[in-house]
Amino acid sequence: xxxxxxxxxxxxxxxxxxxxxxxxxxxxxxxxxxxxxxxxxxxxxxxxxxxxxxxxxxxxxxxxxxxxxxxxxxxxxxxxxxxxxxxxxxxxxxxxxxxxxxxxxxxxxxxxxxxxxxxxxxxxxxxxxxxxxxxxxxxxxxxxxxxxxxxxxxxxxxxxxxxxxxxxxxxxxxxxxxxxxxxxxxxxxxxxxxxxxxxxxxxxxxxxxxxxxxxxxxxxxxxxxxxxxxxxxxxxxxxxxxxxxxxxxxxxxxxxxxxxxxxxxxxxxxxxxxxxxxxxxxxxxxxxxxxxxxxxxxxxxxxxxxxx
Amino acid sequence: xxxxxxxxxxxxxxxxxxxxxxxxxxxxxxxxxxxxxxxxxxxxxxxxxxxxxxxxxxxxxxxxxxxxxxxxxxxxxxxxxxxxxxxxxxxxxxxxxxxxxxxxxxxxxxxxxxxxxxxxxxxxxxxxxxxxxxxxxxxxxxxxxxxxxxxxxxxxxxxxxxxxxxxxxxxxxxxxxxxxxxxxxxxxxxxxxxxxxxxxxxxxxxxxxxxxxxxxxxxxxxxxxxxxxxxxxxxxxxxxxxxxxxxxxxxxxxxxxxxxxxxxxxxxxxxxxxxxxxxxxxxxxxxxxxxxxxxxxxxxxxxxxxxxxxxxxxxxxxxxxxxxxxxxxxxxxxxxxxxxxxxxxxxxxxxxxxxxxxxxxxxxxxxxxxxxxxxxxxxxxxxxxxxx
Numbered sequence: 008x009x010x011x012x013x014x015x016x017x018x019x020x021x022x023x024x025x026x027x028x029x030x031x032x033x034x035x036x037x038x039x040x041x042x043x044x045x046x047x048x049x050x051x052x053x054x055x056x057x058x059x060x061x062x063x064x065x066x067x068x069x070x071x072x073x074x075x076x077x078x079x080x081x082x083x084x085x086x087x088x089x090x091x092x093x094x095x096x097x098x099x100x101x102x103x104x105x106x107x108x109x110x111x112x113x114x115x116x117x118x119x120x121x122x123x124x125x126x127x128x129x130x131x132x133x134x135x136x137x138x139x140x141x142x143x144x145x146x147x148x149x150x151x152x153x154x155x156x157x158x159x160x161x162x163x164x165x166x167x168x169x170x171x172x173x174x175x176x177x178x179x180x181x182x183x184x185x186x187x188x189x190x191x192x193x194x195x196x197x198x199x200x201x202x203x204x205x206x207x208x209x210x211x212x213x214x215x216x217x218x219x220x221x222x223x224x225x226x227x228x229x230x231x232x233x234x235x236x237x238x239x240x241x242x243x244x245x246x247x248x249x250x251x252x253x254x255x256x257x258x259x260x261x262x263x264x265x266x267x268x269x270x271x272x273x274x275x276x277x278x279x280x281x282x283x284x285x286x287x288x289x290x291x292x293x294x295x296x297x298x299x300x301x302x303x304x305x306x307x308x309x310x311x312x313x314x315x
Numbered sequence: 316x317x318x319x320x321x322x323x324x325x326x327x328x329x330x331x332x333x334x335x336x337x338x339x340x341x342x343x344x345x346x347x348x349x350x351x352x353x354x355x356x357x358x359x360x361x362x363x364x365x366x367x368x369x370x371x372x373x374x375x376x377x378x379x380x381x382x383x384x385x386x387x388x389x390x391x392x393x394x395x396x397x398x399x400x401x402x403x404x405x406x407x408x409x410x411x412x413x414x415x416x417x418x419x420x421x422x423x424x425x426x427x428x429x430x431x432x433x434x435x436x437x438x439x440x441x442x443x444x445x446x447x448x449x450x451x452x453x454x455x456x457x458x459x460x461x462x463x464x465x466x467x468x469x470x471x472x473x474x475x476x477x478x479x480x481x482x483x484x485x486x487x488x489x490x491x492x493x494x495x496x497x498x499x500x501x502x503x504x505x506x507x508x509x510x511x512x513x514x515x516x517x518x519x520x521x522x523x524x525x526x527x528x529x530x531x532x533x534x535x536x537x538x539x540x541x542x543x544x545x546x547x548x549x550x551x552x553x554x555x556x557x558x559x560x561x562x563x564x565x566x567x568x569x570x571x572x573x574x575x576x577x578x579x580x581x582x583x584x585x586x587x588x589x590x591x592x593x594x595x596x597x598x599x600x601x602x603x604x605x606x607x608x609x610x611x612x613x614x615x616x617x618x619x620x621x622x623x624x625x626x627x628x629x630x631x632x633x634x635x636x637x638x639x640x641x642x643x644x645x646x647x648x649x650x651x652x653x654x655x656x657x658x659x660x661x662x663x664x665x666x667x668x669x670x671x672x673x674x675x676x677x678x679x680x681x682x683x684x685x686x687x688x689x690x691x692x693x694x695x696x697x698x699x700x701x702x703x
Contacts, residue, residue, distance in 0.1 A: 120381040146355050169368070171371030
């Protein structure tokens with residue numbers, strides 16, 4: 008098991024000096040995930056907060072080989088890189104025993120929505136890559152429009168809450184399960200509040216042969232509208248309320264990695280966040296009920312799958 | 316062409332201090348657009364946001380799609396459902412729409428796309444201005460077809476020309492582009508929205524004949540076929556394949572030789588009616604500055620200084636960029652010494668000016684690669700050089 012003390016001594020691959028918002032979850036995730044491999048690493052990064060904030064010319068916060076793709080195709084780009092390296096190995100231009108890791112990454116906009124086709128194709132073809140989605144529930148880079156990962160009832164700039172609407176009307180897309188349905192060797196859902204779990208999953212994802220997918224809940228004080236210093240507490244509640252359960256699917260087998268001793272009500276998750284503020288109006292009570300019901304159903308289903 | 320009064324619900328009558336992006340949304344709502352399928356992209360997102368906020372009060376549909384391919388495809392669907400539709404985008408999103416723009420041209424779908432241009436290529440300058448998609452607007456999808464493209468230079472014109480875009484799209488059953496730019500899109504100015512009874516819009520050309528006689532691509536006297544709403548009991552077929560009057564695929568050169576000229580000619584033969592130009596001091600001018608969008612406002616300063624220096628400068632502003640005002644440029648080329656064409660790209664519309672001038676007068680380009688507007692002095696320098 009990794010010790011924080013040892014991890015802290017490792018060289019950063021995403022270094023300081025990026026321009027991400029105060030309290031942003033992205034660096035939290037990447038500082039842990041990028042420590043999960045010591046092999047040479049190549050990252051393909053779609054347009055989004057991570058890309059924009061780490062590479063404002065002439066600066067870069069990256070200490071690894073890094074490629075910016077278009078918005079919709081980080082997965083295809085990293086698939087191309089991986090295929091090229093395989094060919095170079097075959098031709099003997101890179102020693103056969105040299106291990107190189109490949110990571111494709113984007114936010115929920117670039118993964119759940121516009122990037123889903125590219126990701127699905129990459130998974131199906133079986134490239135030996137890891138794809139990480141940092142899911143901050145919105146198109147945060149362009150000012151907080153709704154994505155298919157935005158929760159029910161959240162107010163986003165293109166699903167605004169008001170007299171005519173209680174915010175987003177749809178339940179979020181269950182991307183982790185969609186990826187599990189690709190029958191790839193490894194799919195997992197993680198959260199930066201449990202860094203050890205995140206680290207273990209990233210390590211497994213890098214080490215496993217074939218495609219692996221990580222869906223990581225990413226704190227976003229700017230769009231979720233909570234106090235920046237309370238991020239990790241909020242992330243803990245996401246996990247303890249089963250809004251964001253931690254689980255993995257390894258070779259088709261579901262495993263729940265953490266079961267809260269006492270499942271917290273979703274209200275604890277919702278209350279601190281300004282994007283849900285309007286849900287406490289009388290006419291929106293049904294949204295809270297629906298939210299709790301769906302979370303309960305999904306949790307139950309997840310446990311059923313894990314018991315198989 | 317049947318003109319009707321607009322539905323007052325969509326018209327936010329009054330004086331507003333809003334930006335060009337918002338004005339595009341208001342123009343669409345005023346024109347009767349009740350279906351917006353979009354995808355967020357800087358610097359156009361404000362239009363989608365405005366629409367999403369306004370539409371529940373007006374009545375209609377706002378959908379955020381999974382990408383720009385989805386946006387335009389949903390619009391095509393909604394048009395067959397009988398709605399007026401629009402979307403807004405910028406360079407990368409415009410690129411993604413190209414295949415379906417071709418489909419819309421082939422199916423003869425009236426729809427409006429506003430492109431708030433930013434610097435390209437690729438992700439380029441998401442937050443900074445450009446006029447680099449002008450040729451893409453005309454040539455972006457494969458095959459031969461014609462579209463209409465307008466270019467507003469102020470928030471007021473974003474409102475006015477979006478309504479006009481809807482009218483043109485309905486008149487000619489063709490996609491119409493509102494080619495603005497980040498500067499105009501994000502510029503706040505006074506926008507006056509008139510009372511609803513003062514706004515007239517073109518009604519879709521609805522078929523009213525017997526149900527079993529409807530042919531979706533049979534040309535009417537004006538060269539434009541009639542439309543129906545899917546679900547109203549008409550049996551018809553529509554496709555992206557080359558088709559006959561019934562809309563059924565006919566894959567041969569004969570049919571192609573009917574369809575393609577129709578798609579092109581319905582616009583080109585009506586160019587005189589479509590084209591809107593704004594001219595100033597053009598009689599007796601030795602130099603004519605041709606510009607569009609934000610650049611036409613920057614060019615004013617250079618033109619004023621040139622006139623002060625004794626050069627006879629006229630201006631021609633392209634409110635309509637496509638179809639291109641070929642005839643007018645030809646006329647002017649015979650009378651003047653030279654054209655000066657400033658634009659925020661590395662040479663696009665200047666090529667059209669050169670083509671139309673056909674050697675009778677040279678066209679001096681004032682390029683700018685995007686990110687900011689021209690320094691008026693750069694335009695002035697070229698005017699002086701052209702006047703030598």
